[in-house]
Amino acid sequence: MIIKNNEEFVGKLSAVQAQDGKHKLTFIVMNEVEIPEGAISIHRLHALEGQRIGLIRIDSGYRTRKIPDKR
Numbered sequence: 001m002i003i004k005n006n007e008e009f010v011g012k013l014s015a016v017q018a019q020d021g022k023h024k025l026t027f028i029v030m031n032e033v034e035i036p037e038g039a040i041s042i043h044r045l046h047a048l049e050g051q052r053i054g055l056i057r058i059d060s061g062y063r064t065r066k067i068p069d070k071r
Contacts, residue, residue, distance in 0.1 A: 001033050008056035009033055010067060016045040025055070035062050 003009055011027035018024075018037060023045060025033045033055060039062040052067045 003033060003035070003055065003057040003062075005057055005059060008054050010052070010054045012050070012052045013045070013048050014050065016042065016049060018042060040064060 001009070009027070013025060014028050015026040016023060017026075021037050022034045023037055023040070023042060025035070025045065027033065035055075035057075044064065048064060048066065052069060054065045054067055056063050056065075
């Protein structure tokens, strides 16, 4: 899956790997979302693993946000 401009994907990030010039983000609710390798720091992505996050594409960039668990 590739995120369209101004589209946000929300899910629990379960794994991150670098492959073929891209970061592959695996979410529990779906298989993979691909973003360009330099779009977000791999260290930032690894720090978000296991958490519910939002991933939004804005113009040519990507942003992440932590989403608090509903209690």
